[in-house]
Amino acid sequence: MDYIKTDEGILLKDAKDFQPRHIFECGQCFRWNAMPDGSYKGVAEGRTLRVKKNGRDILFAGTDEQEFRDFWVGYFDLERDYRAIKAELSRDQVLKQAIEFGYGIRILKQDIWETMVSFIISANNWIPRIKATVERLSSHYGQEQVYKGETYYSFPSPARLAQLTEEDIMLCGCGFRAKYVLKAARIVAGGQVDLHSLAGMNTTDARAALLCFPGIGPKVSDCIMLFSMAKLDVFPVDVWVKRVMEHYYLKRDTRPAEIRQFAAGKFGALAGVAQQYLFYYARSTMGRFTSK
DNA sequence: TTGCAGGGGTCAA
DNA sequence: TTGACCCCTGCA
Numbered sequence A: 001m002d003y004i005k006t007d008e009g010i011l012l013k014d015a016k017d018f019q020p021r022h023i024f025e026c027g028q029c030f031r032w033n034a035m036p037d038g039s040y041k042g043v044a045e046g047r048t049l050r051v052k053k054n055g056r057d058i059l060f061a062g063t064d065e066q067e068f069r070d071f072w073v074g075y076f077d078l079e080r081d082y083r084a085i086k087a088e089l090s091r092d093q094v095l096k097q098a099i100e101f102g103y104g105i106r107i108l109k110q111d112i113w114e115t116m117v118s119f120i121i122s123a124n125n126w127i128p129r130i131k132a133t134v135e136r137l138s139s140h141y142g143q144e145q146v147y148k149g150e151t152y153y154s155f156p157s158p159a160r161l162a163q164l165t166e167e168d169i170m171l172c173g174c175g176f177r178a179k180y181v182l183k184a185a186r187i188v189a190g191g192q193v194d195l196h197s198l199a200g201m202n203t204t205d206a207r208a209a210l211l212c213f214p215g216i217g218p219k220v221s222d223c224i225m226l227f228s229m230a231k232l233d234v235f236p237v238d239v240w241v242k243r244v245m246e247h248y249y250l251k252r253d254t255r256p257a258e259i260r261q262f263a264a265g266k267f268g269a270l271a272g273v274a275q276q277y278l279f280y281y282a283r284s285t286m287g288r289f290t291s292k
Numbered sequence B: 001t002t003g004c005a006g007g008g009g010t011c012a013a
Numbered sequence C: 001t002t003g004a005c006c007c008c009t010g011c012a
Helices: A020-025 A065-075 A082-089 A093-101 A112-121 A127-141 A158-162 A166-189 A195-200 A203-210 A218-228 A239-248 A256-285
Strands: A003-005 A009-012 A032-034 A040-044 A047-054 A057-061 A144-147 A150-153
Touching (some): A020 A032, A082 A093, A082 A256, A093 A256, A112 A127, A112 A195, A112 A218, A127 A166, A195 A203, A203 A218, A218 A256, A239 A256
Antiparallel strands (some): A009 A057, A032 A040, A040 A047, A047 A057
């Protein structure tokens, strides 16, 4: 990882395996937004950042070396060798295509609590609405911060959400998921489950613990583990992944558990990364309403 | 203009 | 295994 300090922030040199569009549009995060100049602005754990591709380099604007090393390097998984991962996965011809399409994807390491709530909200929902709901929760109940004259809001803590009523949360656009969000907040704020200890568990135990939360089923639990705990072996199966897997590898109407098992056998410890390439590829190339 | 299906799943019967 | 679920969007 080779970077230099500039007036604007940190410049990551010759970052071939980093494409902001792929990272932020592949469905793993909900608080990064494209700007007219092609950069992305986002909020993560109370920090704000603008990320822009400059030729072969990546500019991280609005941060300094200390924060970059202490936080963003981990957040963007910059110490992992994605070139090696892609080489390994590209031995499969379908993955090879998917990787050529989404070559700059990286798996973010996001805040566990925010990821948990975001993916509870994602059930039977679609991305623009999930983003709007997460944004409303943050602007109503998060901490306000001003950066370069613009106001941002951090994602509200479990304790803050635990004080609310189901109706308060419903008003942010959560719909029937409001009761799940509130219960999750009360479980975490009450200390019944320590989310950070889940990250230290093996995948099987962490999944079992997550499935105890109402509103968290197999797909949501796997997304939480993949996008906030760096558990790269999980393979979340949603409607798009099901479609792409059935199209290229399996027969129609294969059950999600069977798809997960197949992926574990085929992609092993890298199944989660493979899932993201496949998901992004499927969403972008298979059309919005495919009957397959 | 109105009505209806459907959406990054989960729960309960 | 199946239907309901917030509610907004796209389409006929």
